[in-house]
Amino acid sequence: RLRAVDSGTALKLRGSEILKYGIPDRGLDARLYENHVLCYDQAKKTPIWVAEHITKADLKGPANRRNCNFNIDPTLDPFFTSHVSDYKGSGWSRGHMAPAGDNKYSQDAMEETFYYTNIVPQDVNNNGGFWNRLEMYCRDLTDKFSEVRVISGPLMLPVQEEEGTKKFVKYEVIGNSSVAVPTHLFKVIAAESPQTPGSPVAVGAFIVPNKPIEGSAQLVEYEVKLEELEKSAGIYFLPQLPASKRVDLCSVDSCKLIPQETLELFFITRKLENAETLQRLESAWKDLDRRSLIPDDYMISIYKKKKESLMNK
Amino acid sequence: RLRAVDSGTALKLRGSEILKYGIPDRGLDARLYENHVLCYDQAKKTPIWVAEHITKADLKGPANRRNCNFNIDPTLDPFFTSHVSDYKGSGWSRGHMAPAGDNKYSQDAMEETFYYTNIVPQDVNNNGGFWNRLEMYCRDLTDKFSEVRVISGPLMLPVQEEEGTKKFVKYEVIGNSSVAVPTHLFKVIAAESPQTPGSPVAVGAFIVPNKPIEGSAQLVEYEVKLEELEKSAGIYFLPQLPASKRVDLCSVDSCKLIPQETLELFFITRKLENAETLQRLESAWKDLDRRSLIPDDYMISIYKKKKESLMNK
Numbered sequence: 001r002l003r004a005v006d007s008g009t010a011l012k013l014r015g016s017e018i019l020k021y022g023i024p025d026r027g028l029d030a031r032l033y034e035n036h037v038l039c040y041d042q043a044k045k046t047p048i049w050v051a052e053h054i055t056k057a058d059l060k061g062p063a064n065r066r067n068c069n070f071n072i073d074p075t076l077d078p079f080f081t082s083h084v085s086d087y088k089g090s091g092w093s094r095g096h097m098a099p100a101g102d103n104k105y106s107q108d109a110m111e112e113t114f115y116y117t118n119i120v121p122q123d124v125n126n127n128g129g130f131w132n133r134l135e136m137y138c139r140d141l142t143d144k145f146s147e148v149r150v151i152s153g154p155l156m157l158p159v160q161e162e163e164g165t166k167k168f169v170k171y172e173v174i175g176n177s178s179v180a181v182p183t184h185l186f187k188v189i190a191a192e193s194p195q196t197p198g199s200p201v202a203v204g205a206f207i208v209p210n211k212p213i214e215g216s217a218q219l220v221e222y223e224v225k226l227e228e229l230e231k232s233a234g235i236y237f238l239p240q241l242p243a244s245k246r247v248d249l250c251s252v253d254s255c256k257l258i259p260q261e262t263l264e265l266f267f268i269t270r271k272l273e274n275a276e277t278l279q280r281l282e283s284a285w286k287d288l289d290r291r292s293l294i295p296d297d298y299m300i301s302i303y304k305k306k307k308e309s310l311m312n313k
Numbered sequence: 314r315l316r317a318v319d320s321g322t323a324l325k326l327r328g329s330e331i332l333k334y335g336i337p338d339r340g341l342d343a344r345l346y347e348n349h350v351l352c353y354d355q356a357k358k359t360p361i362w363v364a365e366h367i368t369k370a371d372l373k374g375p376a377n378r379r380n381c382n383f384n385i386d387p388t389l390d391p392f393f394t395s396h397v398s399d400y401k402g403s404g405w406s407r408g409h410m411a412p413a414g415d416n417k418y419s420q421d422a423m424e425e426t427f428y429y430t431n432i433v434p435q436d437v438n439n440n441g442g443f444w445n446r447l448e449m450y451c452r453d454l455t456d457k458f459s460e461v462r463v464i465s466g467p468l469m470l471p472v473q474e475e476e477g478t479k480k481f482v483k484y485e486v487i488g489n490s491s492v493a494v495p496t497h498l499f500k501v502i503a504a505e506s507p508q509t510p511g512s513p514v515a516v517g518a519f520i521v522p523n524k525p526i527e528g529s530a531q532l533v534e535y536e537v538k539l540e541e542l543e544k545s546a547g548i549y550f551l552p553q554l555p556a557s558k559r560v561d562l563c564s565v566d567s568c569k570l571i572p573q574e575t576l577e578l579f580f581i582t583r584k585l586e587n588a589e590t591l592q593r594l595e596s597a598w599k600d601l602d603r604r605s606l607i608p609d610d611y612m613i614s615i616y617k618k619k620k621e622s623l624m625n626k
């Protein structure tokens with residue numbers, strides 16, 4: 001039935017005659033990096049999908065995102081790359097698909113996530129808020145499952161016009177490279193503990209609009225059937241994992257994200273820890289008041305120690 | 314430099330661990346048919362590119378498009394196909410990328426061009442008018458070049474909003490399968506007579522908006538640099554033909570399309586030839602008056618012979 005795959009000699013000969021100057025080249029099916037694999041969209045100048053494998057071991061280590069810079073991917077044909085200038089002043093932030101934070105074990109691996117091949121134009125609130133909480137959720141899954149696989153990427157979904165019944169896909173493109181701003185982002189999560197034999201793989205598929213999302217939003221609101229995502233994306237994400245071996249992630253796990261508030265406390269803690277001047281320390285401390293957040297004892301102790309050390313400088 | 318291609322063992326091992334359940338599957342890079350090769354877009358439910366090789370021999374023979382029907386491609390995964398119901402009532406015609414008329418030599422080959430894998434939603438006037446003339450031009454090139462290669466496909470190009478400076482891509486999607494309606498169509502033509510040694514390949518790239526185009530329009534108005542098309546499409550169309558071996562098609566050929574009028578005379582001649590009742594014959598004959606076209610002696614003789622034979626029935 002799949003003659004295109006299992007084609008005879010005559011077809012193959014005719015095929016090479018038609019394609020005398022090569023198969024039109026859309027780029028590699030899979031690009032390998034230290035700790036992620038991706039497929040790049042040479043037309044949209046963003047990734048199509050980015051795959052990761054997260055274990056507890058990857059999440060510990062000395063790598064620091066403050067030592068990373070966004071860079072053109074040296075392994076990508078420069079003709080099809082996006083540039084810092086495309087994003088600058090566009091109003092869109094540079095959103096990682098493979099998050100930097102999944103690569104604490106290796107500075108090299110973390111730096112590779114700052115290549116533009118791993119970046120899409122992302123709403124800045126979404127990037128630092130809901131999507132960030134979703135990334136943390138993926139990391140926290142390693143408490144429960146020894147292996148967590150995640151595939152992330154952009155989507156262009158149609159909407160019905162307010163007047164009439166026609167459906168349209170509409171998306172912005174930014175910069176001279178016309179980098180495509182996705183309407184949505186997706187994540188496919190496949191979590192398992194293979195040391196428990198015969199246990200199914202917990203699979204969840206999520207589609208998140210590329211816009212600000214309220215702090216109260218929960219992950220289950222964005223869960224979709226994997227098949228629905230696959231039909232829209234035109235991709236089978238787990239081609240070698242039969243449906244019979246899958247179980248719905250949110251039925252074996254709560255799919256609960258950490259509260260937005262906890263995330264903000266986390267950010268302020270990081271600011272306190274990284275403050276290099278007294279002024280910056282006090283400004284970070286005042287963020288708590290500004291956002292009506294209550295510091296815990298740990299934060300208070302960080303603040304006090306830092307203040308002492310900065311005053312003694 | 315291209316580490317993603319020329320990657321070491323460690324990367325490959327990590328890669329297979331990350332992709333334990335397979336490389337996310339976007340479908341085949343190239344699908345082989347009797348007389349065309351294509352790559353299908355499982356997300357947009359249209360082809361991405363369709364490649365052909367036209368010689369004089371392909372253009373003669375008994376194959377007839379009246380014996381062809383649009384069909385679901387039996388070699389395509391049904392999960393990603395478009396359907397007749399997607400197009401019905403959409404206002405868009407079913408536009409062939411590999412034209413039926415390039416396959417006169419074989420009914421089988423012609424029928425395969427009616428598979429939905431070879432079809433995009435196309436403006437009906439464009440389909441029967443300018444695009445048709447462009448297809449005829451490709452066939453007529455075989456008078457001058459022994460081998461003509463053509464790659465055709467849909468494009469989504471951005472436009473600047475009337476107010477402001479932002480650029481957007483916007484396209485309709487039709488039917489339950491959300492088949493993407495291209496904003497533009499492209500053709501890459503590569504013509505040569507390889508029996509003349511050392512002669513370069515004449516290459517032309519054309520981008521045509523998917524809308525009605527005036528009968529007076531000429532091909533050169535739609536010519537673009539191949540590189541410009543390649544950057545938009547994200548595809549190198551002739552990866553194994555170095556730029557140094559190319560010459561601009563429209564500098565070695567006039568790139569002149571047959572006049573719209575000639576096309577209309579051709580259609581009416583076909584109607585006269587195929588008329589099965591006197592009424593249809595007379596209606597086709599009146600088309601000439603209606604469009605202020607003047608029949609030549611050949612048409613007049615066809616009309617007279619047909620009239621006689623239908624009256625004697």
Ligand SMILES: [Mg+2]
Nearest residue numbers: 095096127128
């Ligand atoms: Mg981010």
Ligand SMILES: [Mg+2]
Nearest residue numbers: 408409440441
């Ligand atoms: Mg047509």
